[in-house]
Amino acid sequence: MPTPQNLTLRERKKAESKAAVLDVAHRLFRADSFDTTTLETICAQASISKRTFFRYFRDKEALVFPHREDRLEAFVQFLSANEQIEKPFEALRGATRVFGAQYHQNREHLMTQQAIIRSSQALLAREREIDLDWERAIARAFASRAGNVPEDDLWARVLAGAIIGVVRSTMTYWFEHDCRDDLTELGMSALDALELGFPSNQPAN
Amino acid sequence: MPTPQNLTLRERKKAESKAAVLDVAHRLFRADSFDTTTLETICAQASISKRTFFRYFRDKEALVFPHREDRLEAFVQFLSANEQIEKPFEALRGATRVFGAQYHQNREHLMTQQAIIRSSQALLAREREIDLDWERAIARAFASRAGNVPEDDLWARVLAGAIIGVVRSTMTYWFEHDCRDDLTELGMSALDALELGFPSNQPAN
DNA sequence: GGGCAGTTGCCACCGAGTGGCGGAAGCTCC
DNA sequence: GGAGCTTCCGCCACTCGGTGGCAACTGCCC
Numbered sequence A, B: 001m002p003t004p005q006n007l008t009l010r011e012r013k014k015a016e017s018k019a020a021v022l023d024v025a026h027r028l029f030r031a032d033s034f035d036t037t038t039l040e041t042i043c044a045q046a047s048i049s050k051r052t053f054f055r056y057f058r059d060k061e062a063l064v065f066p067h068r069e070d071r072l073e074a075f076v077q078f079l080s081a082n083e084q085i086e087k088p089f090e091a092l093r094g095a096t097r098v099f100g101a102q103y104h105q106n107r108e109h110l111m112t113q114q115a116i117i118r119s120s121q122a123l124l125a126r127e128r129e130i131d132l133d134w135e136r137a138i139a140r141a142f143a144s145r146a147g148n149v150p151e152d153d154l155w156a157r158v159l160a161g162a163i164i165g166v167v168r169s170t171m172t173y174w175f176e177h178d179c180r181d182d183l184t185e186l187g188m189s190a191l192d193a194l195e196l197g198f199p200s201n202q203p204a205n
Numbered sequence C: 001g002g003g004c005a006g007t008t009g010c011c012a013c014c015g016a017g018t019g020g021c022g023g024a025a026g027c028t029c030c
Numbered sequence D: 001g002g003a004g005c006t007t008c009c010g011c012c013a014c015t016c017g018g019t020g021g022c023a024a025c026t027g028c029c030c
Helices: A009-031 A039-046 A050-056 A068-081 A088-105 A107-118 A121-145 A154-176 A183-196 B009-031 B039-046 B050-056 B068-081 B088-105 B107-118 B121-145 B154-176 B183-196
Strands: none
Touching: A009 A039, A009 A050, A009 A107, A039 A050, A068 A088, A068 A121, A088 A107, A088 A121, A088 A183, A107 A121, A107 A154, A121 A154, A121 B121, A154 A183, A154 B154, A154 B183, A183 B154, B009 B039, B009 B050, B009 B107, B039 B050, B068 B088, B068 B121, B088 B107, B088 B121, B088 B183, B107 B121, B107 B154, B121 B154, B154 B183
16 A cells, blocks of 8 residues: 555654554454454554544444445445446346455455454444445435335335345355355355245255 | 242342343433443442442343343244244244234334334444344254255355345334334245345336 | 351442543644 | 644543452351
8 A cells, every 4th residue: 555645744644653553453453352452552552642543543443444434435336337237136246246356356355354353243243334334325226226215115125135134144154164265156146046036945065 | 021939039139120120221211312321320220239230231232132042042943843844935934924923012112122222333233243143043944954064054144144134124114114014014025035036127116 | 047159239440432631743824 | 944823642531331359248048
């Protein structure tokens, strides 16, 4: 990550300091664990005060999901950019290809991140909170396709719930099996199941 | 809730005290809110020490989900009692009928409880944590039907994720529309969608 | 009634997170 | 290159949820 140019000295220092905190924190989380690593330790090693920490990050958990807003925004962008695609499922397949490829590339980093997340109930809860944001984004996108008010579009909401449900369980499976499978392929068959129906007799594995 | 008999004085006192805490807490949560009500206030009004509170409840959130373990166990019981039903979806429809009826009966209480839950991020997170327990129970049940190791049965896990996804979004919709709809009916059509597939063109609503 | 075991209350403590304030940066205009 | 303004940072004190330890009490059982 190159340091961005054209910033005032203040902004540069801030960005560097923030990056240092993230760096220190992830090192400590891997060495010890999320729950046992205190903010005081992180702040001491990153040479900032605890008070300043909370001016940079909204809470301790934000250290583990640093690009939460950006990723959601990118996804929303993707959905609205593909609104002209007739079938919603085709748009989802497109998203699966894009994100599947991204995750495949970053799988090394994702695995260590996931190890941290899995070690803490609080982080798992936060991950599901993020999923909920995505679910709402999907429901909104589908409702607006149909010209409906998102809150009242039961169909869009249920489908969005199902999608996030299969995506999260697929990803968890993928992580627990050390990212060995082809994530895009897994995602595609999950979407197939949603579109065509889960056969009553599951295939042997 | 009648006080159970055949308990020692000690056990009776404990049960009464615990019930009193729950009672006080819910009154305070409704009057003010979950987040702004401190444990000190609850404990003071229930005449116990904060230390004793944590011997009765694992944490503050447990006050809102007092029968968490019981409900999960009842559900697991239901699943294993219906294991001989050939089609997994038929077992789920049975569960939907049972729980749908229960929820319909208790909807007054559920609505006030849901109002409390929705007012707090922490409680919403806890609710999703409980969903995850149910999801795992479903995945285990389906895997064991197929004679598979639960962790490796991708199919069972993805289906379980989809089920919890539609159930949670259906329930949220139901609550947000003041429990006016027939929950069992909503649940049935969600299961239909999962079994037969989500049509690519959603119906108007 | 007396000894034992379980339970309670109290106190001191930890870690996350917040409010307030004085002081030290960086920025700007001359 | 300063003077003055603004913004940011560090520090302190505090709240609240949650835990450990220990002394005292209360019900239980013989």
